[in-house]
Amino acid sequence: MNILVDLAKKLDIVPAPQVDTVSCVLRARAIIEANRLGVFQALESGPLTTEEVAAQKGLSLDGTRALLAALVACDYLNERGGRFENGRWVTKWILDSGMGLGHFLGVQENVWDRASTLGECVRTGRPVKNPHESLGAEAQHEAEVYVRGMKQMSQFLIPHMERAITLPAGARRLLDLGGSHGDYARALVRRYPGLQATVLDLEGVAIAAEKISRQLGDTPPVEYKAGNLLADDLGTGWDAALMISVLHVFNTDQARLIFKKVAAALAPGGVFAVLDHMRGVSRGRDSVVAMMGLNWLTLGGRSYTLDEVSELLTTAGFSKVTVRKLSARVGATVVIGSR
Numbered sequence: 001m002n003i004l005v006d007l008a009k010k011l012d013i014v015p016a017p018q019v020d021t022v023s024c025v026l027r028a029r030a031i032i033e034a035n036r037l038g039v040f041q042a043l044e045s046g047p048l049t050t051e052e053v054a055a056q057k058g059l060s061l062d063g064t065r066a067l068l069a070a071l072v073a074c075d076y077l078n079e080r081g082g083r084f085e086n087g088r089w090v091t092k093w094i095l096d097s098g099m100g101l102g103h104f105l106g107v108q109e110n111v112w113d114r115a116s117t118l119g120e121c122v123r124t125g126r127p128v129k130n131p132h133e134s135l136g137a138e139a140q141h142e143a144e145v146y147v148r149g150m151k152q153m154s155q156f157l158i159p160h161m162e163r164a165i166t167l168p169a170g171a172r173r174l175l176d177l178g179g180s181h182g183d184y185a186r187a188l189v190r191r192y193p194g195l196q197a198t199v200l201d202l203e204g205v206a207i208a209a210e211k212i213s214r215q216l217g218d219t220p221p222v223e224y225k226a227g228n229l230l231a232d233d234l235g236t237g238w239d240a241a242l243m244i245s246v247l248h249v250f251n252t253d254q255a256r257l258i259f260k261k262v263a264a265a266l267a268p269g270g271v272f273a274v275l276d277h278m279r280g281v282s283r284g285r286d287s288v289v290a291m292m293g294l295n296w297l298t299l300g301g302r303s304y305t306l307d308e309v310s311e312l313l314t315t316a317g318f319s320k321v322t323v324r325k326l327s328a329r330v331g332a333t334v335v336i337g338s339r
Contacts, residue, residue: 030070032112035105039067040076040090047083100152107149110142114298127300131249143204147212150245151181157275157330158187161244164324164334165273171195171239175265177229177258178246180205182213182222185242189220197222200229229258234265241266244275245332247309248292249301259316263339272318272337275326280305285331306333313337 005023008014034040042048042056054064068084071077077084086095094102117128161184167174174197176185185197199209203226210224230250241262247255262272277289293303304312310321318337326332 026070027074028108029112030067030074031076032105032108034067034071034076035094035102036109037067039064039071040086040094040102043077043084043086043090044095047080047085049083053084099155101149102152103145103148104152105149106145110146111295114295117298118294121297127298131299139204140208143202143208144212147180147205147208151183151212154181154183157244157326157332158183160326160330160332161275161334162187162191164275164326165242165336166271167192167195167240168269168271173238173240173267174198175200175234175238175241175262176222177241177243177262178249179242179244181209182218182224184244185222186218186220188240188242189222198225199223200225200227200232200234202226202228229261230254234261236265237267238265239267239270241270241272242275243273245277247274247276247301248296248303249299251300251302252308255304255312256315259312259337263317263337266339268339270339272313272339273334274309274313274336275332275334276304276309277331278304278306278309278333278335280307281325281333282328284328288331306335309335 005014005019009016009019037059038057039053042053048056050065050068051061053059053068054061057064059067068077068079072079072084076087076090078087079085092099094100094105114127120128165188167188171192172194174185174188174195176182176197176199178201179185179199180201182197182199185199189195189197199206199222201209201224206224206226213222213224243258243262250258259272266272277285277292279286279289289303296302306323310323313321313335314337316337318339320338322336322338324334324336326334
């Protein structure tokens with residue numbers, strides 16, 4: 001059905017603004033709300049009627065009927081003889097214990113809320129609310145939702161990250177900037193014997209990440225440290241530093257400051273690996289990053305081109321810059337600066 005809609009838009013048969021501002025918007029919200037309300041989870045044990053879903057989740061009958069119909073229309077549920085069951089996308093990409101993104105959809109709720117401020121952000125060039133404040137020590141629920149969501153997304157990136165990033169021989173100290181859950185650093189600790197990693201993130205995130213890691217029994221251990229990349233000292237003598245899917249939350253001036261601080265914090269021969277979705281890599285990726293850039297704008301950040309990231313590293317004092325493009329499925333790029 002979506003292929004037919006896209007074709008109709010390209011042929012100018014249907015009014016594209018109506019399709020894009022009604023169907024797409026409500027489709028996204030239906031999926032987010034079904035996950036938040038536990039509809040997908042209720043159907044995990046087997047098909048249910050509208051009445052059974054409504055009763056089990058404490059929802060109105062009319063509201064449940066409308067939501068289930070919408071989810072069938074966008075292929076997230078199947079309906080047979082008045083009973084509803086999860087579709088393959090729900091089973092694989094939301095509920096699966098290994099690949100599911102149920103927690104990540106919780107993060108998308110925040111994206112949705114910030115989207116309502118887009119007009120003001122475009123007008124002023126600044127976020128309506130400081131995103132760092134929403135992940136402070138007093139916002140533990142929000143921080144835990146964020147950490148669990150980012151942890152789920154990291155599983156798709158880690159295998160590609162490991163192949164793209166090589167640490168200096170004999171590396172002993174790794175600093176993961178804004179690494180939240182710590183799984184990126186943990187993967188490298190597992191790969192490099194003797195390596196110790198510190199994950200530096202906002203206080204609420206650091207507290208939540210350590211709690212979740214302890215609950216899940218994550219190994220090997222990493223150190224979680226509360227800090228602000230803009231305001232706090234990064235220390236010295238680090239053999240390597242990571243910034244994975246974090247650069248885009250900072251504006252250009254902030255990025256310059258952080259990159260210079262990292263360069264000063266690294267030991268001679270140290271490396272700084274920056275992994276993110278960047279423009280200027282391929283036309284297909286650029287179109288995706290352009291849309292993601294609107295979300296990053298509401299955070300006070302921006303999308304960066306590959307050339308801009310390379311220039312940031314060079315200006316900060318990195319003598320050698322290496323670019324490694326990850327697979328098209330991941331869509332991200334790693335730019336590595338060497339001291």
